[in-house]
Amino acid sequence: MAALTHSIQRRGRQVMVTVIFSVALALFFTPLIAAAVFGFTLPGEGVSFESISLALRSTSFLPQLLMTLQLAVLSTVGSLLLLVPTLLWLHLKAPRLLPFAEWLSVIPYVVPAIALVSGASLFFRATFPGFLVSPYSLVPFYMVLSLPLVYRSLDAGIRALDIKTLVAAGNSLGATAIQILLTVILPNLRPALLGASLLSVAMVLGEYALAALLLHSTFPVFLLEMGNNQPRAAAALSFIVIIATWLLLLSLSTAGTQRTRVTGGSCRTHLPVVSSTTPPKGDR
Amino acid sequence: MNRLKPFQGAAAGWLGVVPYGAFLAIFLIVPVISNIWTTFVSQGRFSLDAMSRLLKPQYLDAFLTTINLSLVTAVLGGVGGLALAWALNAAEKPRWLRNFVLSYSAVASQLGGVPLAFAFIAALGVQGVVTRGFLDVTGWDLSQTFPLASFAGLAIVYLYFQVPLMAILMLPALGSLKQHWSEAAASLGASRWHYVRDVVFPVLWPPILGALLLLFANAFSAYATAYALAGGGVNLVPIMIGFFISGNVMMDEGFAAALVTGMIFIIVVTMTLRALLERRANKWLR
Amino acid sequence: MPTVAAEIQLSKITMAYGQKTVLRNLDLQLKGGELLALLGPSGCGKTTILRVLAGFESPQKGTVSIAGQDVTRSPVRNRGIGVVFQAYSLFPHMNARDNVAYGLRIRRSSLGKRTARAAELLETVGLAEHADKFPHQLSGGQQQRVALARALAIEPRVLLLDEPLSALDAKVRVHLREEIRRIQTQAGTTTLLVTHDQEEALTIADRIGVMHDGQIEQLDSPEAIYRRPATPFVSQFVGVTNRIPALPEDGRVRVLGHHLGIENQDRTVSDGTRLTALIRPEDLTLSDDFPGGDSAGSGLVTTLVLRGAITSVMVRSEALGQDVRVDLPAHAARLFSAGQRVLVSPRATTTLIGRDHTELSEEDAA
Structure with a gap:
């Protein structure tokens, strides 16, 4: 009897869980499926790729997509080049400054993209008016927007490594600082580097506010313009973008778990997407 | 000599932060400061003129509407997100189902912007798939009741990322409730209700409130989603700032800067409160 | 209270x-x-x-x-x-x-x-x-x-x-x-x-x-x-136990050259099977006095491990092909040193018997 009440309670709880999951999944996927249905059909014709192929043949699609990809690569490489040496330096030479550096890294959380645009155009139009003309001027601002996520992801990866011991071990075996960096530290940081890169790329691919208000043509800007006269094509592209983002971030979490399986180490920390303290990126 | 050493060490430490600090100074801190400077300094003199114009009805209304939208979506998203987090925490049997929901929640919590807006237009817009289907079956036009370019419509779309965000934020806190606490409470004579009242609630309210504050800030700063859905249809602060910057309305740098300053002020207050709560929560939940 | x-x-x-x-x-x-x-x-x-x-x-x-x-x-x-x-x-x-x-x-x-x-x-x-x-x-x-x-x-x-x-x-x-x-x-x-x-x-x-x-x-x-x-x-989980090969003889066992009674008589013991005697280190003694040349209990001291009041003397027995641990009061252990030939013998007249030797080592591995 007593065993029965326990198991009934447990059963009831699992029924609740199933109900919540079903509702959540239904609500999650309704807009997605709607986008696919709306985007890949034409009234009276059924399934059709007509609207999207028409949109993709538009002259501005390819250049804008390529520009966005360039920006993604440049911002990601820029972030890694700036942050990896800084973080390694801080961990090895000046751990006292780490809290300060981390505090700096979260400032973008309180400066929404729209506020950054306002400040940036005020400052740069007054000092270097030519700077904001080039679309590549978006790169440093994208680096700023993705900074909280990228910093945290890299910092967690470095903390999990205990690089002080690695450097000491490398030194004791006669390796030079460059050798240690290239053959010991960076290979071990690969999951963290990968995670940080994926987060940065996902951020840049979706960013709208900065690009639109600084008058640069990127993919999200193209998408919004297309929505005005070709809603079906816009829906189809939106569906593809959301699925691609999901796969991108999913590959990040599987990279994390594979790594954990191999080393048994604490690499869960590379998964800032599902970490508690990570507020979202600022591109809404 | 000995006196020099600590100085050298400290200097060397700072040296390594110079590129990082300089980068942030140029591309984040100086722009923000010049924004605040523009707000309070007019023609070389300190002035509260721009800030005081924020109190004009149409601008005050934008702030109130934005705060309202953020509050509503934070609270509703908070309730839904807590339920989802509870389910993710309590789920037992098919492991893959839990992982699937978790992985999509993580992604949905980061979604937003233009693609999400179009997905909702495809579902609930005037021509939307769900709207049409509903109209055919029940004769009720959802796009009339909840037009996407309205407060209610924006709230629905914001909930799409607020609910999973709350769930992702609360999952660690729920997981850190120790099974031993409920068992110890039961052994001491506490009923389920006593346990929730005396242990679960006091332990969880700081992280819950902290997460709600983050949801609030998140909705407050959203721009692309609202712009893609409503354009100027809903009087929101970020959209108004966007209009000022892109020159759709009369160019007034000082006033646009004041709007931004007001926005940053509200978010700084929110996030500071959250940081304080988080410090308190971390003390307990380890 | x-x-x-x-x-x-x-x-x-x-x-x-x-x-x-x-x-x-x-x-x-x-x-x-x-x-x-x-x-x-x-x-x-x-x-x-x-x-x-x-x-x-x-x-x-x-x-x-x-x-x-x-x-x-x-x-x-x-x-x-x-x-x-x-x-x-x-x-x-x-x-x-x-x-x-x-x-x-x-x-x-x-x-x-x-x-x-x-x-x-x-x-x-x-x-x-x-x-x-x-x-x-x-x-x-x-x-x-x-x-x-x-x-x-x-x-x-x-x-x-x-x-x-x-x-x-x-x-x-x-x-x-x-x-x-x-x-x-x-x-x-x-x-x-x-x-x-x-x-x-x-x-x-x-x-x-x-x-x-x-x-x-x-x-x-x-x-x-x-x-x-x-x-x-129980004998192996509580305390330390030596597992020493034993041969059954007339309802008793022969261990280290001594005849010992079997404490756990519930086991059916037939002559010729290989058994294991479970003997605690403190239930063994050491001496450097040899009655004959090829005593079954003889071996070489390999190490002495200080444990405070007692010292564990590890003895390598050639006949058994294994180490035997003998716990002695520290002052008694001082009489022995590594490399010395010694004779190990049980103090008691009865012993607990484990299962067949090979079977036991499998269990040990598991």
């Missing part, structure tokens, strides 16, 4: 998680006021017994009674039990005093009464001056003291200790287990201690139940468990 010395009876308990049966038809009695320790490796079912007694788990079959009253179906909160868990069971948002007073608060005692009781108990566990501290400000040992005070505050009929010391440092562990024993004796509460630490069980329990695979292999006084282990498992 009030004495509520309740007897406890678990009869025919069967407990399974899904397909896996953890306890089968298990019986266990606790006398009023005693401290009974359940000792065994992890996964042996000892914690399950505690959880069934507490009411955290409901057995598929069997009854649990406390002080003659059937509580099998009572919810945890009505059983009158106090539980101390392994670690981190204090409510993190309450200070030590509020933690201790919580059970009384649920029972609607007046504020004055429960504050006084909490102060008294914190005094008993030696934490009077830490009453205002929160769990995260206390050390692991202090947290466990508060947990003990909290469990005792409701004057439980039964005190359940679930590996209360296993998360602590060795030194704190030794000190705290004596404290637990003192306080338990003082309160006179019937107590069930679950542990995998044999030293803990041997030093503070009135009786020990050694568990293996969901069964209680032996339930006896610590002295009896150690000196007269009933089964090979």
Whole structure:
């Protein structure tokens, strides 16, 4: 009897869980499926790729997509080049400054993209008016927007490594600082580097506010313009973008778990997407 | 000599932060400061003129509407997100189902912007798939009741990322409730209700409130989603700032800067409160 | 302190998680006021017994009674039990005093009464001056003291200790287990201690139940468990045991050249099978005096391991092809040095017999 009440309670709880999951999944996927249905059909014709192929043949699609990809690569490489040496330096030479550096890294959380645009155009139009003309001027601002996520992801990866011991071990075996960096530290940081890169790329691919208000043509800007006269094509592209983002971030979490399986180490920390303290990126 | 050493060490430490600090100074801190400077300094003199114009009805209304939208979506998203987090925490049997929901929640919590807006237009817009289907079956036009370019419509779309965000934020806190606490409470004579009242609630309210504050800030700063859905249809602060910057309305740098300053002020207050709560929560939940 | 010395009876308990049966038809009695320790490796079912007694788990079959009253179906909160868990069971948002007073608060005692009781108990566990501290400000040992005070505050009929010391440092562990024993004796509460630490069980329990695979292999006084282990498992789990090959001869065995009686006669022993004698290191002696040339007990001293009052002398026996450990008082061990040829012989005239030698080494590997 007593065993029965326990198991009934447990059963009831699992029924609740199933109900919540079903509702959540239904609500999650309704807009997605709607986008696919709306985007890949034409009234009276059924399934059709007509609207999207028409949109993709538009002259501005390819250049804008390529520009966005360039920006993604440049911002990601820029972030890694700036942050990896800084973080390694801080961990090895000046751990006292780490809290300060981390505090700096979260400032973008309180400066929404729209506020950054306002400040940036005020400052740069007054000092270097030519700077904001080039679309590549978006790169440093994208680096700023993705900074909280990228910093945290890299910092967690470095903390999990205990690089002080690695450097000491490398030194004791006669390796030079460059050798240690290239053959010991960076290979071990690969999951963290990968995670940080994926987060940065996902951020840049979706960013709208900065690009639109600084008058640069990127993919999200193209998408919004297309929505005005070709809603079906816009829906189809939106569906593809959301699925691609999901796969991108999913590959990040599987990279994390594979790594954990191999080393048994604490690499869960590379998964800032599902970490508690990570507020979202600022591109809404 | 000995006196020099600590100085050298400290200097060397700072040296390594110079590129990082300089980068942030140029591309984040100086722009923000010049924004605040523009707000309070007019023609070389300190002035509260721009800030005081924020109190004009149409601008005050934008702030109130934005705060309202953020509050509503934070609270509703908070309730839904807590339920989802509870389910993710309590789920037992098919492991893959839990992982699937978790992985999509993580992604949905980061979604937003233009693609999400179009997905909702495809579902609930005037021509939307769900709207049409509903109209055919029940004769009720959802796009009339909840037009996407309205407060209610924006709230629905914001909930799409607020609910999973709350769930992702609360999952660690729920997981850190120790099974031993409920068992110890039961052994001491506490009923389920006593346990929730005396242990679960006091332990969880700081992280819950902290997460709600983050949801609030998140909705407050959203721009692309609202712009893609409503354009100027809903009087929101970020959209108004966007209009000022892109020159759709009369160019007034000082006033646009004041709007931004007001926005940053509200978010700084929110996030500071959250940081304080988080410090308190971390003390307990380890 | 009030004495509520309740007897406890678990009869025919069967407990399974899904397909896996953890306890089968298990019986266990606790006398009023005693401290009974359940000792065994992890996964042996000892914690399950505690959880069934507490009411955290409901057995598929069997009854649990406390002080003659059937509580099998009572919810945890009505059983009158106090539980101390392994670690981190204090409510993190309450200070030590509020933690201790919580059970009384649920029972609607007046504020004055429960504050006084909490102060008294914190005094008993030696934490009077830490009453205002929160769990995260206390050390692991202090947290466990508060947990003990909290469990005792409701004057439980039964005190359940679930590996209360296993998360602590060795030194704190030794000190705290004596404290637990003192306080338990003082309160006179019937107590069930679950542990995998044999030293803990041997030093503070009135009786020990050694568990293996969901069964209680032996339930006896610590002295009896150690000196007269009933089964090979007990002898190997409690204390250190040499496993020495033995040959059966006329109902006795020949070990190291000596004829010894068999203590566990339940085993059918036929001549010619290979057996193993289980002999404690302190039940062997060493001498450098050889009666003949090829004595079965002869070997070379390989190392001497200092353990404080005793020294373990490791002897390599060529005849057996293995090391034998002999524990001697430190002063006696000084007579021997590494490389010396010595003779190992048993002190007693009887021995416990394990299974066939090969079979045992397989079990050992598993």
